[in-house]
Amino acid sequence: LHGGAVYGARIGISTAEIALMMSLVVIAGAAMQLPAGRLSDTTDRRFVLAGAAFGAALVAALIFLFAPRSGVFVIVMTAAYGAFAYTLYSIAVAHANDHARAEDFVKVSGGLLLLYGFGTMIGPLLAAALMGSVRPEGLFLATALAHLSLAGYTLLRIRARAPVPIENRDAFKTQPADRAVTPEATRLDPRRKVETNS
Numbered sequence: 617l618h619g620g621a622v623y624g625a626r627i628g629i630s631t632a633e634i635a636l637m638m639s640l641v642v643i644a645g646a647a648m649q650l651p652a653g654r655l656s657d658t659t660d661r662r663f664v665l666a667g668a669a670f671g672a673a674l675v676a677a678l679i680f681l682f683a684p685r686s687g688v689f690v691i692v693m694t695a696a697y698g699a700f701a702y703t704l705y706s707i708a709v710a711h712a713n714d715h716a717r718a719e720d721f722v723k724v725s726g727g728l729l730l731l732y733g734f735g736t737m738i739g740p741l742l743a744a745a746l747m748g749s750v751r752p753e754g755l756f757l758a759t760a761l762a763h764l765s766l767a768g769y770t771l772l773r774i775r776a777r778a779p780v781p782i783e784n785r786d787a788f789k790t791q792p793a794d795r796a797v798t799p800e801a802t803r804l805d806p807r808r809k810v811e812t813n814s
Contacts, residue, residue: 617641617694617701618740619747619755624690626752633687640695645702652703653710660779661711662770668707669767671700676760680753697756701763705732714780735762 620641624634656664675697684690709728716724739758746754 617698617755617759618736619743620694623747623752623755626747627683627685627690629685629687629690633691637687637691637694640691641698642702644695644699648699648703649706652707656707656710660774661707661714662774662779665704665707665711666767666770666774668700668703669763669770672697672704673760673763673767675700676756676763679756680760683751683753697759701759704766 617638620638621634624637629637652664652668675693679690679693679697684693705728709725712724712728713721739762743755743758746758748754750757
């Protein structure tokens with residue numbers, strides 16, 4: 617939630633409440649990874665992607681419209697936002713890999729990471745402009761519009777293309793933390809073809 621600390625300071629909640637808010641946004645997103653991943657294994661991942669994007673847009677819109685000032689209420693609402701918003705990237709990567717060849721997994725993930733990075737550069741600029749011209753909750757207006765656009769685009773893609781059959785997809789897998797954060801994790805993916813030197 618880029619700009620979350622500035623938003624918290626602008627609406628007058630305490631430093632401790634800001635710290636708790638920023639922590640719980642991430643924790644809520646992490647907690648939703650497993651149920652969202654499991655759900656996406658049993659249905660079209662795009663439905664999960666659209667649902668999470670719409671959920672994030674709805675919570676962000678509520679924060680913008682009602683402009684809460686209670687620290688507790690702000691923390692609860694932003695945690696709910698994080699639960700929806702922070703599941704999007706992992707589901708998007710899983711969906712992209714459903715369509716990718718095994719040898720293209722690294723390129724696909726790299727491309728998505730590049731797009732994600734581009735969004736993290738543009739998003740704060742738009743949010744800052746809205747926070748300055750509207751009110752502090754302009755942060756959530758920006759993210760509501762972005763997530764609503766993603767949900768709408770995903771629904772269009774659902775209509776335009778058939779889903780990958782469940783039997784052709786791999787189930788959600790967890791990895792030990794020491795493997796999940798290293799480049800070698802891609803070599804452990806059972807779907808990846810072994811490269812041989814000729």
